[in-house]
Amino acid sequence: MIDKRQHLLETALQLFYRNGVQAVGINEILKTSGIAKKTLYHHFASKDDLVIAALNARDEKFCNWFESLLKGSKSNSEMTERMFDGLSQWFNNKVDSLDGFRGCFFINTSAEFSDANNPISIRCKEHKQRIKTIIASHLVKADESYLESLCTLKEGAIVLAYVCDDKQAAEKARDTARKLINN
């Protein structure tokens, strides 16, 4: 029984991330997953409910990857290298667990839902905060200013990688971050 729900969710996440939430209707998810509509509505109250679940699943997946990426960093410098190396891997489709790169699911979904009070928008914001917390927890030497810089550079790199198809966006952002450590 739990398998059907999981299968639905994974299919939905994949389609949503690849094409956008509004561009994918539930009939497409059903067709792709081979699961009946009633089953979908048995597990999820609505499409929005499914979107939230997809966001949760992606958040879990991304944060797990990110956490393991930064784990064990011995210095801020090492953590910085790991982070941007990881981002570069992601941008260039070398992280199996994260699917093919199509920008950030949370930025994309946030763009599709303009109401900041919508639980979907709120969920996207929470993801960003969670990532920031993860980075902060791996800063060997606490540095609030550097943390802000890293978060800004990370988002900027993601956007440039996706919108501008800049394969070197992570490397450029890393070069910038390297200059900040000496300050």
Next chain:
Amino acid sequence: MIDKRQHLLETALQLFYRNGVQAVGINEILKTSGIAKKTLYHHFASKDDLVIAALNARDEKFCNWFESLLKGSKSNSEMTERMFDGLSQWFNNKVDSLDGFRGCFFINTSAEFSDANNPISIRCKEHKQRIKTIIASHLVKADESYLESLCTLKEGAIVLAYVCDDKQAAEKARDTARKLINN
């Protein structure tokens, strides 16, 4: 005759930017503008055509604002201050010509259209390149590395301002940029 087209375009841009391209159907644009459907299709071949026109209009508007913002900078430092001050104004809804802040229309639209070969996606990318060119043209002292940093910080600040509702995103990015000028 040209006024109807302009009125349609402005209405469409406003609705698209505020709510998202796919969330706004042409019937809503017609209702809001008070213009007949046949007139819309007289001026624009399709909805996609209207979206492209809206992107063009926004590009023009934004680049004009951005250009005048940076114009006359006497140093890289001054240009940097101007840029991030301007971004802060924008994020906090103090730029009349740019409507209420809802992230970047090009990032948002790019998120909604996943096919990188779609003219819409291409147009979004072109906007980013054009902005980069404007920044470069106002760098008093040429510095390729600094240019890349500025572009990354700018995109990052926009995302944090929108997704995370961080009203200080521009200030934080500016603080980061300030540290880079001394390098």
Next chain:
DNA sequence: CAATAGGTAGACAGAGTGGTCTACTTTGCA
């Protein structure tokens, strides 16, 4: 075995989509 839970194919419903078209009116210009 019976009841419950989970699942199936697919019909149905109302609302909405982007685009085409009819019949008519208004505007602009020679």
Next chain:
DNA sequence: TGCAAAGTAGACCACTCTGTCTACCTATTG
């Protein structure tokens, strides 16, 4: 004035959307 261009309200079309529901099947458990 007459004609072409621009514009109007709105009907129509095929299709899609999300969600509800029917009738039935399968699996599990007491």
